[in-house]
Amino acid sequence: MIKVIVGKLEQLQERRAVIVRAEGEEIAVFKCSDGSLFAIENRCPHKHGKLSEGMVCGQVVYCPLHDWRIDLAHGQALAPDKGCVRTYPVEVDEGSGEVVVFIQPVTREAS
Numbered sequence: 001m002i003k004v005i006v007g008k009l010e011q012l013q014e015r016r017a018v019i020v021r022a023e024g025e026e027i028a029v030f031k032c033s034d035g036s037l038f039a040i041e042n043r044c045p046h047k048h049g050k051l052s053e054g055m056v057c058g059q060v061v062y063c064p065l066h067d068w069r070i071d072l073a074h075g076q077a078l079a080p081d082k083g084c085v086r087t088y089p090v091e092v093d094e095g096s097g098e099v100v101v102f103i104q105p106v107t108r109e110a111s
Contacts, residue, residue, distance in 0.1 A: 006099040009092050017042075017052035017061075023105050027088055028052035030072055032059055038072035039090040039101045045070075045083030 004022045012018060012031040019042060020027050028042040028051050036059065042052050049065035056062075059072045069078040075087040089102040 002103045002105055004101045004103060006090075006101055009097050009099055012037075012099060015056040017056075019052050020101060022101075023103050025086075025103060027101060027103070028061075029090060029099065029101060030056060030061065032056065032072070037090045037092070037099060039088040040070070040072060040075055041085040041087075043085065044068055045077060045085055046081065051085070 002023060004020050006018055006020055006029050014031050014033045017028040017030050020029060026042040027039050029039045031037055040051060042050055044051055044063040044065065046063065046068050047065050049063040051061050051063060051070060053064045054061040060069050061072055062069055068081045070085060071078060075085040077083045090099065092099055
């Protein structure tokens with residue numbers, strides 16, 4: 001598991017995303033207005049819009065291209081739309097106050 005430091009919790013703005021890149025992944029980290037944190041793949045399953053540019057309402061982000069609604073906790077598109085994005089574990093380090101995302105590296109088999 002790869003640990004990616006996003007920044008200090010107090011630096012994250014509510015209902016906004018911070019983008020981190022690691023292991024070939026672009027990840028959007030959101031801080032909701034209730035203080036909860038979520039990390040998801042930064043592309044809508046529909047037309048690959050940047051979810052980090054979307055509007056956040058509760059624990060849902062709206063894709064800026066076609067308003068698909070993506071549940072931040074589970075990565076699922078909400079009905080009537082279908083599809084999902086990858087989610088990542090995120091937590092706050094109690095000692096440093098840093099927000100950390102954990103990425104499982106993709107293993108490639110040798111041919």
